[in-house]
Amino acid sequence: MTAYLITNVSVVGAAPTDLLIRDGVVAATGAGLSAPDATVVDGTGLVALPGLVDLHTHLREPGREDAETVESGSRAAALGGYTAVCAMANTSPVADTAGVVEQVWRLGREAGLVDVQPIGAVTVGLAGERLAELGAMADSAAQVRIFSDDGHCVADPLLMRRALEYVKAFDGIIAQHAEEPRLTEGAQMHEGEVSTRLGLTGWPAVAEEAIIARDVLLAEHVGSRLHVCHVSTAGSVEVLRQAKARGVRVTAEVTPHHLLLTDVKATTYDPVYKVNPPLRTATDVAALRVALAEGVIDIIATDHAPHAVEDKECEWAYARPGMLGLETALSIALDVLGPQWELIAERMSRAPARIAGLDSHGLDPAPGVPANLTLVDPAARWVVEPAELASHSRNTPYARMTLPGRIVATFLRGEPTVLDGKAVK
């Protein structure tokens, strides 16, 4: 196993130091380290972060390998600075059995670019009718702890209550896609001034807020852990703020695109901007940024959602919702938050690792800690070229935008997955 000596690097924004990586762990830190056998990586001007952890990734395999595979998504993740991703369950077949989650887990191991932690479906086939075998998925080799019907809301309140209760047996957590389905039938974009102008059926903020309000009450009632996926509205932030103040065990994520883009993007009718939940208003964006800074929202999660060209190069109403996110997330976070490395490390690595129970991730580089880390060049700026992304798909909403910050290297258990800004395999 090759040793790596990263010199003169700022660990989470602190004064520059050296990091020696050997045998999968950070062997030593401190200025002026010497290791003649180690490959030297010049860290001058770079910031080392604990490897990013994405709690919300769609890898599309099995079923839509034309849009993404576990391998291509893993490569995109590594290039984005991630060392672990949680793969959503809405594949085909759905990840609602031990067999499917083990398959995804195994494909992740084979790709070897990030740790792929499968998320299990809450209900059989995401149909919202009866519980999937949550315990079997928890006991499988994939050791599933997060369960989600993401893409669909667990709308039935009884089923949601039961799911929250049931997963307490193995310290599981339900990640809810908060969308009251009756309020969003046919919905295409945020309900508001722009949807009225464009004649596109509105997705009202209240459809998200009503489910979050219900679910925090349910989680409080049964004393379970609830995670809220892709929070998108100012009203949801207020519901979460109150719930957290009461001590409800709720965590929440926001996506990079909901921190940056607004519903005005729909004006072109280009479905690259179609996403669920939809892009909201500038008021919502401002509230989400404040909530993220304050910790009302715990983490940034990408909701990386690759789609084949034909599913986006069409009429808005017929397009699938979703955007790429893995390779741009850190840049968007830098753009939105500025170089607040402590906050970025917390929201993009430590907190998601804690929520997911990924014990070897989300740890700042220090002697003895598993060497899952990424090196960022904060001074670099890059232009997003869809064709140059590692993802199989091209549906990035940031095409041809110039973004700050570039991932220079990523290490997974001491082995580089990215060096000089390029994937090693």
Next chain:
Amino acid sequence: MIRHLLSAADLDAATATQILDTAAEMATVAGREVKKLPALRGRTVVNLFYEDSTRTRISFEAAAKRLSADVINFSAKGSSVTKGESLKDTALTLQAMGADAVVVRHPASGAPHRLADWVDGSVVNAGDGTHEHPTQALLDAYTMRSRLGRLAGLHVAVVGDVLHSRVARSNVLLLSTLGAKVTLVGPPTLIPVDIAAALAPGTDVSYDLDVVLPDVDVVMMLRVQRERMKDSYFPSAREYARRYGLDGPRMRRLPEHAIVMHPGPMNRGMEITPEVADSPRSTIVEQVANGVSVRMAVLYLLLGGNKL
């Protein structure tokens, strides 16, 4: 002149007025023995219809033919479209065939915008989903101007299912551009959110038709689908008709000079009674005739036809 007509918002007052003035010249052709001008000879106009709409399609077809254009009707039914060809591939096909203009009717809002990205010719929106129908707004404005002599300062009530109406959106945009005031009337469930901010500041909303009627120069009734009651937009067709339908007694609340419009097809007995539809105030048949003149003007100006 603009290249595409995708939204009534594409038209400033000068361009809209130019279209209406040109339409008035085109109307004189309809009175001739030979109803044909050579203006678009050798040009190809494709009618690309993904929705059944006989009246709009034949209106555009008549308009193009009176200008001597070659017309190709491309209907979604019985074509490659039903086999799942994408809009983009269809666009590339039309492009390869050398379409100078594509008139598109589509159930998805924004489809004409997408099409305009993929073809070199002019795209005319002939109705897209619940978004817009700009030539309908132009023919409505033309009809108002010919009946009432002006557009600036007119007060127009647009009544009914505004939420799902592309006619309403285009009319609000165009009428405000041309200096008319619009009041939208309907049950609150059928008025979209933030409509004034979305389309034209100064647009009013009322839920009470009887209060609005004495103060308007034009009342435009929108088609209301009976099926909407299944989605709880209103309790029953009968209650809708009672509260928002235009019948004889309501019509008599209008000022003497006021006209009654309807884009068709009508639901007689739902939003409008036969007594009103067939009254001298009604411009419904004129609207159809004016539609051909206005669409001639649009095609002529978009394609930069030869001198008249």
